[in-house]
Amino acid sequence: MIKVDLQHSGLSITDLNEAKVKKVHEMIINKSGKGNDFLGWIEWPKTFDKKEYEKMKKVASSLRNKIDVLVTVGIGGSYLGIRAADEMIRGINHSDKVQVIYAGHTMSSTYVSQLSEYLKGKKFGICVISKSGTTTEPGIAFRALEKQLIDQVGDENSKELIVAVTDSAKGALKTLADNKGYPTFVIPDDIGGRFSVLTPVGIFPLLVAGVNTDNIFAGAIKAMDELVKGDLSNEAYKYAAARNALYNQGYKAEALVAYELQMQYTAEWWKQLFGESEGKDNKGLYPTSMIFSTDLHSLGQWVQEGARNVLFETVIKVKEPVANMLVETDADNYDGLNYLAGKSFHEINSTAIEGVIDAHVNTGKMPNIVLEFDKMDDIQFGYLVYFFEIAVAMSGYLLEVNPFDQPGVEVYKYNMFKLLGKPGVK
Numbered sequence: 001m002i003k004v005d006l007q008h009s010g011l012s013i014t015d016l017n018e019a020k021v022k023k024v025h026e027m028i029i030n031k032s033g034k035g036n037d038f039l040g041w042i043e044w045p046k047t048f049d050k051k052e053y054e055k056m057k058k059v060a061s062s063l064r065n066k067i068d069v070l071v072t073v074g075i076g077g078s079y080l081g082i083r084a085a086d087e088m089i090r091g092i093n094h095s096d097k098v099q100v101i102y103a104g105h106t107m108s109s110t111y112v113s114q115l116s117e118y119l120k121g122k123k124f125g126i127c128v129i130s131k132s133g134t135t136t137e138p139g140i141a142f143r144a145l146e147k148q149l150i151d152q153v154g155d156e157n158s159k160e161l162i163v164a165v166t167d168s169a170k171g172a173l174k175t176l177a178d179n180k181g182y183p184t185f186v187i188p189d190d191i192g193g194r195f196s197v198l199t200p201v202g203i204f205p206l207l208v209a210g211v212n213t214d215n216i217f218a219g220a221i222k223a224m225d226e227l228v229k230g231d232l233s234n235e236a237y238k239y240a241a242a243r244n245a246l247y248n249q250g251y252k253a254e255a256l257v258a259y260e261l262q263m264q265y266t267a268e269w270w271k272q273l274f275g276e277s278e279g280k281d282n283k284g285l286y287p288t289s290m291i292f293s294t295d296l297h298s299l300g301q302w303v304q305e306g307a308r309n310v311l312f313e314t315v316i317k318v319k320e321p322v323a324n325m326l327v328e329t330d331a332d333n334y335d336g337l338n339y340l341a342g343k344s345f346h347e348i349n350s351t352a353i354e355g356v357i358d359a360h361v362n363t364g365k366m367p368n369i370v371l372e373f374d375k376m377d378d379i380q381f382g383y384l385v386y387f388f389e390i391a392v393a394m395s396g397y398l399l400e401v402n403p404f405d406q407p408g409v410e411v412y413k414y415n416m417f418k419l420l421g422k423p424g425v426k
């Protein structure tokens with residue numbers, strides 16, 4: 001479901017440190033490396049609590065019947081994976097009954113008040129997600145939206161329209177939900193935020209959206225079964241080792257490039273996964289992303305002719321479209337495009353990939369790793385989540401950092417609490 005092609009990367013398999021890959025693999029499976037208390041995601045697709053899953057399905061289906069809009073409130077790992085899955089699987093301009101929209105990822109008063117205006121008179125529900133329960137952004141957004149919902153439907157009805165996903169026992173959100181009688185689902189202790197999309201964090205909202213989450217798990221299980229080998233025949237490790245080799249050659253940044261607009265948030269999710277996992281101890285590739293063709297007409301100039309030996313691209317090539325469309329013949333042909341008549345948009349997009357790789361690699365001297373995906377569906381989504389999670393574990397350990405913490409994020413939080421006068425913070 002994901003094949004790694006290194007022919008445009010300037011690397012050969014002998015440039016990859018297979019001996020170290022083998023050692024790190026042992027560390028991952030024996031859970032003996034740094035941050036090993038956050039490796040719960042490794043077996044999760046097979047071991048998650050099936051009873052809780054059935055309960056989630058029931059609560060989600062009842063909520064789905066009552067609402068037209070689901071607002072998920074969360075940030076980082078409690079936000080990006082949901083949006084990545086929803087946009088990749090259902091598309092952006094879908095006409096499904098339930099629309100998913102997002103809050104808690106911004107403190108812009110303009111955004112929050114415009115969202116609140118939009119929700120006036122709408123049948124909406126809220127899924128509030130926070131592992132810690134103390135993150136300010138989702139906290140203040142939830143406070144505003146919860147009050148709006150209660151004002152719109154009344155105290156009793158609101159209890160059927162609000163669900164919390166949080167820690168099993170501790171934290172402000174757990175206490176709040178229990179006291180107010182909102183159903184709660186659990187984010188396991190041993191799975192960090194950015195690895196949590198296959199837990200209730202992602203699965204509950206996606207069930208409300210009507211996504212086939214059984215298929216997401218099937219995709220993740222397929223990845224688990226295929227990506228177990230402790231050498232470079234493991235495609236996820238091949239990708240990790242290749243990006244590590246380019247980092248060791250002096251490259252500073254990796255751009256994940258997709259030619260599918262619906263994958264914009266897959267790239268955003270990937271940025272958090274790699275950025276928080278590797279950017280520490282003054283090390284790590286800077287993860288960025290581009291969506292082509294959009295960015296071919298903005299950043300494309302820089303990629304072709306800007307500073308060299310800084311950035312490399314990792315290009316996602318989707319083999320099969322979920323839906324296809326043909327360019328039709330036009331009798332007048334004023335636009336001169338009849339030479340494309342009969343070709344599909346996908347064929348033209350795929351030809352662009354070949355042309356762009358040639359331009360960037362051969363003329364622009366920009367290394368490209370190519371990841372071949374089958375298609376943008378639920379199974380592929382589950383597969384890609386597991387693929388990148390196991391890849392970042394390998395990649396982080398190859399870099400000799402702890403891939404499972406994010407101490408740097410706390411610095412801004414502390415400063416903000418101090419400036420805002422949070423009790424107990426000096």
Ligand SMILES: O=P(O)(O)OC[C@H]1O[C@](O)(CO)[C@@H](O)[C@@H]1O
Nearest residue numbers: 076077078130131132135193409
């Ligand atoms: O779910 P929480 O605890 O609100 O945290 C949200 C995000 O904040 C972080 O802790 C730091 O960005 C992430 O790891 C996490 O995804």
